[in-house]
Amino acid sequence: MSDFRPINFDVKLAFRDENQDQIKLQPLCFAFHRFSIKWLELIYDDAPLLTDTQLKPEGNINFVNLGSLKSIRRLLALHYAILLRMFYDPYRLLSPFPMTVLMQAHIRQSVAYRKKQDLLCDPGSETISIAAFIYVFYKVTKRSVLDNIPGPASTSFLLEPSGLTEFSWQETYGDVVKFKASFGINRFLISDPKALQHILQTSGYRWIKFRERREFSRLTTGKGLLWADEDAHKRQRKVMLPGFGTPEAKNFLPLFLSCAASMSQRWSNIISSEKDQSHVFNIPEWTSRATLDAIGQAAFDYNFGATDDHENELGKVYQNMMINAFGSPSKVALVMLELLQFLPVSLMEFFNDNNPSRRTAVTQKASKVANGVAKELVSTKSEALLEGKGKKDIMSLLVKANAGENPKGQLSEDELISQMRVLILAGHETTSNTLSWLLYELVRNPELQRKLRAEIRATEKVASLRGESELNIQDLEGMPLLGATIRETLRFHPVALHLFRTAKEDDVLPLSTPITTTNGEVLTEIPMPKGSRVVLSIPAYNRNKKIFGEDAHVFNPYRWLEADHVKKGSVSLGPFANLATFSGGIRSCIGWRFAVIELQAFAVELLSNFEFSAASKTEKIRREAALVMVPTIEGEVENGAQLPLKVTFAPKGEE
Secondary structure: OOOOOOOOOOOEEEEEOOOOOOEEEEEOOOHHHHHHHHHOOOOOOOOOOOOOEEEOOOOOEEEOOHHHOOOHHHHHHHHHHHHHHHHOOHHHHHOOOOOOHHHHHHHHHHEOOOOOEEEOOOOOHHHHHHHHHHHHHHHHHOOOHHHHOOOOOOOOOOOOOOOOOHHHHHHHHOOEEEEEOHHHOEEEEEOOHHHHHHHHHHOOOOEEEOHHHHHHHHHHHOOOOOOOOHHHHHHHHHHHHHHHOHHHHHHOHHHHHHHHHHHHHHHHHHHHOOOOOEEEEEHHHHHHHHHHHHHHHHHHOOOOOOOOOOOOHHHHHOOOHHHHHHOOOOHHHHHHHHHHOOOOHHHHHHHHHOOOOHHHHHHHHHHHHHHHHHHHHHHHHHHHHHOOOOOOOHHHHHHHHHHOOOHHHOOOHHHHHHHHHHHHHHHHHHHHHHHHHHHHHHHHOHHHHHHHHHHHHHHHHHHHHOOOOOOOHHHHHOOHHHHHHHHHHHHHOOOOOEEEEEEOOOEEEEEEEEEEOOOOOEEEEEEEOOOOEEEEEHHHHHOOHHHHOOOOOOOOHHHHHOOOOOOOOOOOOOOOOOOOOOOOHHHOOOOHHHHHHHHHHHHHHHHHHEEEEEOOOHHHEEEEEEOEEEEEEOOOHHHOOOOEEEEEEOOOOOO
16 A cells, blocks of 8 residues: 555645745645545555546646546545545535635635536446446455454544544553544554654664654744654764763753753742742743743753743743643644645645734744854854864854865755754753652652652762862762652653654564454554554553563652663663663754753752642642643643742751
8 A cells, every 4th residue: 555645636725825926836646635545545555646647737637538547446436536526615614713804715716716617428448437436445445454453443444543542542452452543544542662663763864754644744844853753863963973972961961050040039939038938930931931041052052031030032932832832732722633644735734824823923933043043053053163163052052063064965045944943842841840740759759859869968068078068960860769750750741742653665574473354363563554653652552561560650769779660572662771761863952951951950950958848729730731741730731831849948857
């Protein structure tokens, strides 16, 4: 089976360029038609594309003699296209999206695919139509081994199961689960270690990102590393890697400790002003500020001033950006997301760039502000490099590495700007949320919090005896309980939940654990046709009992202090602690070392100075998926990320 490629009927979509008098024509593959053909599974390599159409200069479409269409697929597609063109207006297809009057007029005027349709039939066309019906019936009813993979029954044709309840699915059906996505299309939730390893590592770029998910990346970070795939990803990653080595990450420890100390000082001032020497802080708000300052200085030598409440437009647009743009989508929004996969990329981008919705406005504003600052920084750092004054921040290293590449391997200015947006988002949003979840778990485990504080203070005492006021990287790595707690937080609360992949070609997924199909067949591997769509579950892998033991659903840092904390024979997956949290293989997070060191630095500073306990709404904390996992209060998602904790000065005697 092919990759669900569109059938191009040479329909033209005209976008008027406001700066020119001419009208630019681009091929439009009808979105609803693509969905329908895909749903009917009529996309097979043995059928050539429909070519017997003509677009007349005046915009008319003339369909030629149907009897000349040797391919049944051609005939069926042609019949179907005629029905669609008679009964479906492209504007109606797009109407669920919010549009301005100008956009409505623009689409109505620019989508001009016919003034008339001529259909010439010969006596043989009816016979071919009957054959086409039989062929379709056979293809639709023909079953494959994929149909027999266990999974939940479909509850809705338009919507996939809410929330992808992967833990219960994993418990009931195993590490490979078939479920019905929107429009009744098969999709597979995968947490099997060997299958994940194959997709993320062994197969290289044979499994690529969903097109609509790449569009999310474009909206939030531009066409940078999170958006790129295949050759573009290879080129961008090669240029960026020199700034993310182990020495570079360790060199930033003093900076991370300084940013943590700044937040600690602000908290101390606030707590000291309270009569009872305590204060309820919204943890994500403060960790987001502090980690934004940290990534600003480490990545760009740029001062956001977020911790000190400085007025900085770039810092402000990134506050709660993810939850405001992607949190709690409506059912209509979810359906629209699924429809995006059937749109041409150019139309998808056009639509999102001109969508006046509140959510889109959030990413558009962040994009505009970030692009302006990034352009100035790229220019400044390029000039400094030419003058031999380049610094050691990541962006300077990136500009230097880019200048050393051959012209074909270099990043464009737009790509360099996009990398800055990648670093801001990935470098502060993920670390901020992980730190929030770490403190949340310590509130739920006060004895663990006490032991951690004792370990940290004992290490600080040793450093003080050798005449050093700050801990070094060896000190951090020498605290086993701190390391175990950070590993367990990353395991139990991965910031990213799912990775979405499409098979670029036919493939076979190996399995760690054989599965038994609904008809009793035992599979040790699964054939995946080209175009198959899978959802890789990071939480389900991270809580896989076959890897992390029977208590995998319990937050237990002490597991990492045991020799066999990861079951023997487990495959190697992620770059850190065999977790899927930082993905794996060619698309693994290049900044994972920075994230771990930054988490260590902030944990040391905060736990050494403060004690954390529950506030009035702490028991109402829930996880909100907004591309990243954000803590919120039940019933108050509209208020953004929230994790209220009571903070007091830590007792002095805990050593």
